[in-house]
Structures are given as C-alpha cells and as structure tokens.
Amino acid sequence: MLVVPLVLISLICGVCGIGDIRLLGRIGTKTFIIYMITTALAIATAIGLGVLFGIGKGMNIETEAAFEAASAPPLLDVFSNIIPSNPISAMANGDMLSIIFFAILIGVSILMVGKPAKGLVQSLELINEVILKMVTIIMNLAPYGVFALLTKAMAELGLDLIWSLLGYVAVLVGSLAFHFFVTMMIVLKVSSGLSIKTFLAKMREVQIFAFSTSSSNATIPITLRTVTKRMGVNNSVASFTVPFGATINMDGTAIMQGTATIFIANIYGIDLGVTEYLTVILMSVLASVGTAGVPGVGLIMLSMVFAQVGLPIEGIGLILGVDRILDMLRTAVNVGGDAADGYCGKIRR
Secondary structure, eight states: OOHHHHHHHHHHHHHHTTOOGGGGTHHHHHHHHHHHHHHHHHHHHHHHHHHHHTTTTTOOOOOSSOOOOOOOOOHHHHHHTSSOSOHHHHHHHTOHHHHHHHHHHHHHHHHHHOGGGHHHHHHHHHHHHHHHHHHHHHHHHHHHHHHHHHHHHHHHHTHHHHHHHHHHHHHHHHHHHHIIIIIIHHHHHHHHOOOHHHHHHHHHHHHHHHHHHOOHHHHHHHHHHIIIIITOBOHHHHHHHHHHHHHHOOHHHHHHHHHHHHHHHHHTTOOOOHHHHHHHHHHHHHHHHTOOSSTTHHHHHHHHHHHHHTOOGGGGHHHHTTHHHHHHHHHHHHHHHHHHHHHHTTOBO
16 A cells, blocks of 8 residues: 555655755765665575575465466566656556656656755655655554464464574574675775774664664664764765665665565465566665665565565565564664765765
C-alpha cells in the first residue's frame, strides 16, 4: 500500500533537499558514485555470506499463494525500461525502477525551476510527513500481526524456525560487522589516509545515537556536528553530503535486503540464479536510494525487492519479529558509512 507513494514522494523531497542544482557537480557526482559502489559492495557481501552459510535451507514452507520465481528479464531490458512511457501506469503496476527515475526527474526539474517552486516543495514535504506517519501507524500495529504469523509458523514448523531465524540474525550481524569494520575501513584508509582508530573514536557518539533511535534522519544533526567540528569537514559541503547520504547511502539497509532475500528464498525452496542475484543487487541499491531514514521503512522497501525476483511478500512476516534490534544495528552502519564515504569523497576543508 505504501511502497509507491513512499518512494515517489521521499525521493522527490530528497532531491529537492539538495537545494542547489549546482551542488550536483563534481563533488556531488563523486560522492554519489562512492555511495553507490559501497552500497553494492555491502549487498554483495550479504548475498555471498547468505549463500555460503545457506541460511533457511531445508525448511521449504508451503504458501497458499502460487508464488514462483519469476524469470528475470535481460539486464539491458531492465535499463532500457527504466524510462516510463506512462508514469501513472508505472505507479499502478508498481514498476519501481520507472517510479524512481520519474521521481528523480521531478526533483531535478523542481530544483531547476528554483524559487517559484518553493510552495510545491513545502507541499511535497508535508505529504512526505503524512506518509511517514502512516508508516508509523502500520509499524505500531505490526507486532500483533507478527505474533500471529510467528505463532502459526511455530505451530507448523516447531523449533526449526527458531534455528533458522538465529542463522539469519547471525549472518546479518556478521555481514554488517564485516562491511563496516573491514570493507569501509579499507576504503577509508586507502582513499583518505585517516586513522581508523581516530575515525571510530570520533564516530562513537553518532553511532550510539543512531543505534538508540534507529533513524538516520534523526541522527543528521549529530553527524553534521561530528564531521564538521571533530573531523574538519567544510560545513557548506557537509550540509549537502550528510543529508544526501542519509537519503541514498543505506549500506546497512541494503545488507538486510540481501540477507533477507537469500533467507526467504531458501525458506520457500525458491532457487535464485545469477541473473536474479544481480537483479537483487541492482534493486537493493535503488531501494536504498528510496528508503527514508526512519525506523521500519526498510522492510517496506524490501517488498519491492521481493516482488522484482518473484518471492512471496508474506515471507517478510517471518523476519519482522527479530527486525527491531537489527534495525538499530543497521542504522549505526548506515550513519557510519555516510561519514566514511563523505571523507573518501575528499570533502575536507
């Protein structure tokens, strides 16, 4: 219900939040490329570890709905079909790649119009707040549905489900830790020369705050203060890259989506091929761009990834019960990645 309006409005607002189309020049482009590369590395790590440990295999839950793994179209067709011939039709059909393209195009066009579009931007931001409030309402009701889903699953599958969930949690936490402490620290050291120990020490307060709130957006003021006052990043540039990163740089969320995809596919006995894995990587990168930095939204975006590769959407209910604490962990990785990638983009004073 909420995926299409959430992606459309939040992406438009995210692009408009840049404030000046000229900031999408050299620094903006370089930062964007770094964000996309590290997000792709994050989900590739998650998929690799998920396949290696075979999380969820052997369960083979039967679903009443006739879900089958959809044969993914050639990658060239995926790119060529990004531009919608009819945006309204794309929204009605849930064609997320086309919706994302259209949303970014609207946002860029609004920025180019400038001051006359200020009222429109304010209206869109208000609509975005309303949609996020709807997300909050649904997530407040979700525990009751999760209780019912897990009770039914436990009655049918017994303790095997708990062991499978423990495997899912272990692989997800391991993927988050590997990406942040290994991949990101190597990228940070090679690209900027900054001491890893110094970076982790200065980011500790930011990550504790992110862990406690599960919100990249709520952490933006703390992140801004840390990177400008404690790391020497130019304030005029940091005020662009930090909110930009909170909007599109969701390494932790991408890792969750990759791990969950492997887990649910194995739970339902659905085989995914190389093409499907590449599609998952592409969709998760794009989904991370469209994911608002508030608690619970990552799971809604996960349904978009599932739909793209033909996985049963109701499978998300199996991981909802353990997602709250994992959401806290991946938010800490998200904001840590924002600061590290920003430093790699040479945005220092």
